[in-house]
Amino acid sequence: MRDTGPVEVARLTAREADRAATRLLHGARDARLTGERAPVAPRAEIDASWDRVARSGIDPEQSPGSDLLEADEIEHRRRSTVLGEVMPVLREGLGSIADAQQIMVVTDVEGRVLWRQGNPAVMRRAHDICLEEGAAWAEAATGTNAIGTALAARAPIQVHSVEHFIRALHTWTCAAAPVRDPRDGRLIGIVDISGPASAFHPTALALVGSVARLAEAEVRTRHLTAIERLRAVAAPILCRLGGRALVVDTHGWLAAVTGMPPVDRLPLPKSLRPGRVWLPSLGMCRMEPLPGGWLVRVADGSSDGPPRRVVLDLSRARGLSVHVVSPVGTWTQRLSPRHAELLYALALHREGRTASELARDIFGDPTRTVTVRAEVSRMRRHLAEVLAHRPYRFGEDVEVEVVHPEHPGDLLPHSKAPVVVAARRPVRRV
Secondary structure, three states: OOOOOHHHHHHHHHHHHHHHHHHHHHHHHHHHHHOOOOOOOOOHHHHHHHHHHHHHOOOOOOOOOOOOOOHHHHHHHHHHOHHHHHHHHHHHHHHHHHHHHOEEEEEOOOOEEEEEEEOHHHHHHHHHOOOOOOOEOOHHHHOOOHHHHHHHHOOOEEEEHHHOOOHHHOOEEEEEEEEEOOOOOOEEEEEEEEEEHHHOOOOHHHHHHHHHHHHHHHHHHHHHHHHHHHHHHHHHHHHOOOOOEEEEEOOOEEEEEEOOOOOOEOOOOOOOOOEEEEEOOOEEEEEEEEOOEEEEEEOOOOOOOOOEEEEEEOOOOOOOEEEEEEOOEEEEEEOOHHHHHHHHHHHHOOOOEOHHHHHHHHHOOOOOHHHHHHHHHHHHHHHOOOEEOOOEEEOOOEEEEEEOOOOHHHOOOOOOOHHHHHHHOOOOOO
């Protein structure tokens, strides 16, 4: 008979202890499901999650699964979140451990998987539990799991084996941590490492938490760089202004100030547009959009300056662009052919157009209002200073000039929009 050394005895003891703990957790979970008294209580965060999931009516015997997002929706969500900018940091921090025995998973604030990578064999196993791109891993969809529970608790957590509410996940372990946007404190997603329960390691949670903080630090660094760019834009503008004014980014962080003490951050309304706005900390202000932020001019009883002027340049030689002349300077925005068509239609109809009327102008089909609204919304991100809505129109105090090509037939030559086609026709003289 072979002698058992002290190292092997220690391994056996640890394995037996783990099995005993697992049996106790099984008993606690079964008692929770039947409403009986549990032999031992699970961890507080797991106990709270089991309560939430049980109230939601999730079947503990169900197979993990969800309707996957379409590929274009996944790509849209990737482009819409700052997480995409810090994926290199996440891959560098977790790539080695994921490639060895687990996979790294990154989700948005709804718990939808946007990225995953790691060990090919584990990736194949993950397919069986629907841990794949586009899947939903919030607690309401998949019960207690590190991604969903970290979302619900807004805190890092590791969920091991039987701690998962759904039985099919008992052979898995996962550790997840929230990632927040340091500019405003909002949750932007979850970073997670998952793998077979046999690959459980107590340091996984600390590692995931550290990498999440590194990602937040990268967002902060990029934010400071953006503030410096905005400051460079703001400096010559503020030099020409009198009175009190600030330049802040879209989150309200200060880039430059004149005529008043500086503040770290200016609270901004959730819905903000150019024009006169009441800000509790400053009173009545005039908001002017800048690339990457806002010029905030405190009213101080002064006038708002001369009217704005828009030059819509549709000449072939100079390309498609719009020039906005405001009291603080001149801005030029390059235009896509579609946006040039829309602005041309609004220039012809200064009284304004409904979404249906614009759809008829551009597509010859008044039912295509969804597309029109989406395109106008994109334009207003840059031109909200001069564009109004309900109906869509140039502002009443805006002077509009259209620069046509030398020959009418050269007006947006590739456009099939009825409003443009009609303008190319020569005027018949009686």
